[in-house]
Amino acid sequence: MTTIASDTIQTDTVARSLAVPKDTTVKAVPKPSSATPTTTASLTTAAPAPTAGGLTQQMTPYLGNAALPKGRIFPLTGITFQPGSLSMAAGAQATITELSTILKTYPRLQIQLVGYANDAKGDLTNKSLSFKRVNQIKQQLMASGIDFVRIDAIGRGTGVAKNDTSGIAKPTLRKIDLKVVVK
Secondary structure: OOOOOHHHHHHHHHHHHHOOOOOOOOOOOOOOOOOOOOOHHHHOOOOOOOOOOHHHHHHHHHHHOOOOOOOOEEEOOOOOEOOOOOOEOOOHHHHHHHHHHHHHHOOOOEEEEEEEOOOOOOOOOHHHHHHHHHHHHHHHHHHOOOOHHHEEEEEOOOOOOOOOOOOOOOOOOOEEEEEEEEO
16 A cells, blocks of 8 residues: 655645646637637627617617717607607607617616707797607606616707807707716
């Protein structure tokens, strides 16, 4: 019977853990060509993309890349209203549902909805109409389970300041923009 000292076992274990096995049957892996560069962005795991739609396709690459700064503005072209009213046009609900899905996919995301209107009628001003429209979208997002703190709603009226004395004609706006406040 052979006696093995404990320091021999320890040395043998350390030597085995440091040894690099050499396998001659494995062929060398070719280096990636310059046509397919490897970047750190492709190695990071992003949140799964929600169902593909126009807004999702625009926002997902931006939200998945932490290196890009916050503050980017995305136009919500899918959300339109009947002239002079709070009635949404057909198809607007699909964009709101898509936005809700994006907000659920990225739970830290905070947004600002900025509305513009140039079609107010009656006693309603463009500023109040633009605010009521974006607030209506905010209410629908909250009804879908999004916390109200994550959504800010601002109505900017026509987008042209009353005290603008530049003399340069500026077009009045009728749109809704989404600004990313926190990614």
